[in-house]
Amino acid sequence: MTGLERLMNRLEILYKKRTPRSFRLFRRAQNVMIQGGSHSLRLLAPYPFFVRRASGPEVVDIDGNVYVDYWQGHYANILGHNPVIPDDPPAGEEPDDPSLHTGFEGEDQVKLAEILIRQAGWKGHKVRFTTSGTLAAMYAVMLACGRTGREEVLKIGGGWHGASPLLLKGIAYDRSLGFTKVESAGVPSAFSKKIHTVRYNDSEGLIRFLRRRGEKIACFILEPYLGAGGFIPADREYLQTAREWTSRLGIVLVFDEIISGFRFAPTGVGRLAGVEPDLATFGKAIGGGHAVAAVMGKTDILECLLPRAGRRTAVRFSGGTYSAHPQYMRAGLRMIRHLARHGPEIYPRIAAMGERLRRGIEDAFAAEGIDARCAGRGNDVIPGSSLFMPHFLRVRHEIREAGDVLDPRRADVRMKEEILRLALLTRSVHVVHGGGAVSAAHREADIDRTIEAYRDVARLLNPAVLG
Ligand SMILES: Cc1ncc(COP(=O)(O)O)c(C=O)c1O
Structure with a gap:
């Protein structure tokens, strides 16, 4: 047996x-729930702890x-x-208490859409x-494919956009396939053949790919700040290149701002970079702790969901029973x-705590x-970030892509994913992927x-x- x-x-x-009670509850959960829980990232080995209460920076x-x-809350709880x-x-706007689901349109959705568009900073955009x-x-x-009449999708190697069959490729690194592996059984091979990946922050690689295949591509979807792929910011120049080349080739540029939106400033990273996407997705923080996500984008693209005489079939973007x-x-x-x-007040404060943590972690290991x-x-x-994710590189290099x-x-991925998580839990700190997000509720003492x-x-x- 090794020291580790x-x-x-x-x-x-x-x-x-x-955690004896969590262990017993996990055994019960395994009888009725597959894997004993509801999300693979929560199901840490040997078993997850079960949360009774949560308040501010802490869970009990x-x-x-x-x-x-x-x-x-998967980085959603910025406060x-x-x-x-x-x-x-x-x-003059004292509202009634909001009701449970009605299945009707309500006023708050209009107000939320208005403020989201205002904060995102793009004129002529709409929300669903x-x-x-x-x-x-x-x-x-789907909107991009509907709009362009093309069927191929370009994404980033290591980019995560949720487990939709249209995007389940090239997320985890595979030793032989790199970032081109299909990530799930059950995705029709016809779909996965249409998904391509490029390297993050590699403008030349992107241009090479687009020169070769751009005319077949419906959309280029990327996180303007790579989340699960390593907490890596996109260069301004990379975003600008993406904008310039997608416009030139009639490709819909989608910024996935599910993590980055409202995380670094009360807007998206697209706005901070001065690069306007055709579509942007928001989620996590914008729901204030509830299941809310939005597609925001140029009106003429969102209008592809309207049935219109003489046009291709409308995009069936129905939103779902619990939408809004x-x-x-x-x-x-x-x-x-x-x-x-x-x-x-909020963003500079949490960014400063983020920087103190990042330095403190690097120093702790260096010592x-x-x-x-x-x-x-x-x-x-x-300008500043409340996110932190330690990486244990085998050879020193700049971190530019997943x-x-x-x-x-x-890089020693196990150290970050498994060892740190369990070791820190025994010291009363909970992290995922080795790190996480500072919230406005964290205090300097935390x-x-x-x-x-x-x-x-x-x-x-x-x-x-360790020996
Ligand atoms: C960048 C990004 N896009 C999409 C998603 C999927 O969001 P959800 O988990 O709300 O379905 C996530 C989730 O972590 C994400 O980080």
Whole structure:
């Protein structure tokens, strides 16, 4: 048994000692739920802890353990768990309590669409709501295909847009296929043949691909800040190149802002970069803790969902039963109003805590002779960032695209995905992919505690100690 295996065993024993009730509940859950839970990222090994309460920066599990949490509802909770947002509607607009689902159109959805478009900063754009980022991205691709009459999709290697059959390719790095592997059984091969991938932040590669195949491509979909692929910002120049070449070739440019929208500023990264996409998807933060996502974009493209005489079949973007649920719209409206009003205080503060964490984590590992690079920083487009994700590179190189951090030959992916998560849990800190998102509810003392926890874990992982 290696030193690392011994350490993992010790950590598992410690975790199990702290979480006996979660263990028993997991056994029950396994009888009735496949894998014992509802989302693969929550189902950590050996079993997940079950959460009883969540407030601000913390969650409390059913055994009474308190964790400082940086997962924060899949990064949706930018104000922390269950924030109390003062409801200060404009004068004369005191609203009724929003109802459960009605299946009718309501006023708050109009207000939320208005403020989203205003904050996104693009004129002549419109919105349609749906209930998940996955659906929003899927509908965006359908709109692009409907609009252009083309069937091929270009995405980024390592880009994640939810598990829609139109986008399930080239997400995790495969040793032999790189970022061209089909990610799921059940996706018709005819679909997956139509999805192509290019490298993030590689303008020349993008131009080469588009010169060769651009006329067949309906849309180029990318995260202007790569999320699950490593927390990597796009260069301004890359976004500009994407805009220029997609316009030239009649390709719909889609910015997936599900993570990046309202994360760094009360707007999207497209706006920060001054690059206007044809369509953008928003989700996570815009729902104020509820299932809200939106496709926003140029009116003439969204109009492809209107049935019109003499045109191709309309794009069936119906949004879903719970689209624009009254309570979700109210929660989203409160959240976006709050972020728009208080952004100048909130964003610099959480970005400063993010930077302190990133430095603290890098220093913690450096002190033990381990080279960790904490991604998540902004760039000349994004002034500051509350995201952090340590990477353990096998050879020092600049982090520019997902392959730099997800190719196991270039980075120790297990360290980030498994070891850090379990080790930090035993120190009362919860992270996913080795890091996460600072929220406005985190306090400087949480950051201190978290850096201390990473230091502790780095000491355990010191090669001299591990043997
Ligand atoms: C960039 C991006 N797009 C789309 C999605 C899918 O969103 P959802 O999980 O709400 O379906 C995610 C989810 O993490 C995401 O990060």
